[in-house]
Amino acid sequence: MKDARATTAVLGFPGYRPQAERLAAAVGAVCEDVDIRHFPDGESLVRLPERVPEHVIVCCTLNDPNRQLIELALTSATARTLGAARVSLVAPYLCYMRQDKAFRPGEAVSQRIIGEFLARRFDALVTVDPHLHRTHRLQDAVPNARALAVTAAPVMAAWLTSRPWEPLIVGPDEESEQWVRRIASAGGYEYCVARKQRFGDRDVRITLPHRDFAGRDVVLVDDVISSGHTIGEAARQIVGKGAASVVVLVCHALFAAGALEHVEAAGVTEIVSTDSVPHPSNQLHLDHLLSEGLGRAWSNGNQAAQGG
Numbered sequence: 177m178k179d180a181r182a183t184t185a186v187l188g189f190p191g192y193r194p195q196a197e198r199l200a201a202a203v204g205a206v207c208e209d210v211d212i213r214h215f216p217d218g219e220s221l222v223r224l225p226e227r228v229p230e231h232v233i234v235c236c237t238l239n240d241p242n243r244q245l246i247e248l249a250l251t252s253a254t255a256r257t258l259g260a261a262r263v264s265l266v267a268p269y270l271c272y273m274r275q276d277k278a279f280r281p282g283e284a285v286s287q288r289i290i291g292e293f294l295a296r297r298f299d300a301l302v303t304v305d306p307h308l309h310r311t312h313r314l315q316d317a318v319p320n321a322r323a324l325a326v327t328a329a330p331v332m333a334a335w336l337t338s339r340p341w342e343p344l345i346v347g348p349d350e351e352s353e354q355w356v357r358r359i360a361s362a363g364g365y366e367y368c369v370a371r372k373q374r375f376g377d378r379d380v381r382i383t384l385p386h387r388d389f390a391g392r393d394v395v396l397v398d399d400v401i402s403s404g405h406t407i408g409e410a411a412r413q414i415v416g417k418g419a420a421s422v423v424v425l426v427c428h429a430l431f432a433a434g435a436l437e438h439v440e441a442a443g444v445t446e447i448v449s450t451d452s453v454p455h456p457s458n459q460l461h462l463d464h465l466l467s468e469g470l471g472r473a474w475s476n477g478n479q480a481a482q483g484g
């Protein structure tokens with residue numbers, strides 16, 4: 177059997193090298209960089225190692241999507257020119273998944289368009305908890321037999337159960353229930369879910385369920401923090417109801433400008449995130465989950481190709 181280090185390389189995007197190194201160690205591959213330089217007018221010059229092995233795994237989360245999508249297109253095409261037979265993408269945060277329909281006439285259905293853009297350029301794609309709402313399967317958004325979504329819920333649950341406490345797990349909206357239920361059940365913790373109405377990017381109304389929050393250690397769980405207004409508003413109300421502590425546990429710590437300040441001002445005790453998106457709150461590593469997902473994406477896809 178060939179040594180994986182001779183046949184596979186993980187190529188990390190700038191700013192994502194620690195995650196790429198951990199993924200390479202989990203996969204048993206070498207880790208190298210995708211070097212990217214920006215010209216004064218904003219164009220990107222992408223440079224790969226001169227020699228690439230048979231399987232190139234590009235490791236790049238998509239938290240700065242408009243720039244990174246172009247750079248991914250340049251990277252996948254260059255990897256093939258250099259002789260890679262297989263090019264996979266590991267993108268823990270998958271961008272543009274929220275716009276899954278035209279809410280107003282004339283709007284782009286970004287999920288499908290960006291999904292096809294990636295599906296055409298990569299032979300396999302692994303992501304974590306993509307924001308699929310009305311679309312239920314990742315492959316309906318990214319039409320590629322080797323597109324696979326894994327969930328960070330077990331990693332988040334392991335962190336929760338490693339602490340000696342009896343927290344109340346709270347989801348800020350109905351969509352969060354799938355993660356909240358799963359994470360709470362791992363420790364046998366109580367959970368509940370609030371209702372959310374969104375009126376604008378930074379304008380949300382949260383209605384908490386009827387519960388006694390006084391004196392409780394509350395853990396607010398969500399898949400994404402972007403503007404911080406969903407979690408901030410939920411935390412502000414829970415703190416106001418006398419909770420002993422409010423910890424925020426999130427998968428994708430996007431934290432747009434001003435979001436961290438907004439969440440901290442709501443009175444949260446601690447913010448804990450996965451390393452899907454680089455952020456000071458990162459405490460939970462996803463490397464083993466991603467490595468296992470990559471193995472599954474390739475074997476599922478191969479079975480599909482053989483009609484299995």
Ligand code: R5P
Nearest residue numbers: 351400401402403404405406
């Ligand atoms: C939405 O349904 C998601 O689960 C998050 O609650 C949302 O994306 C958070 O966005 P923001 O931080 O801008 O309120």
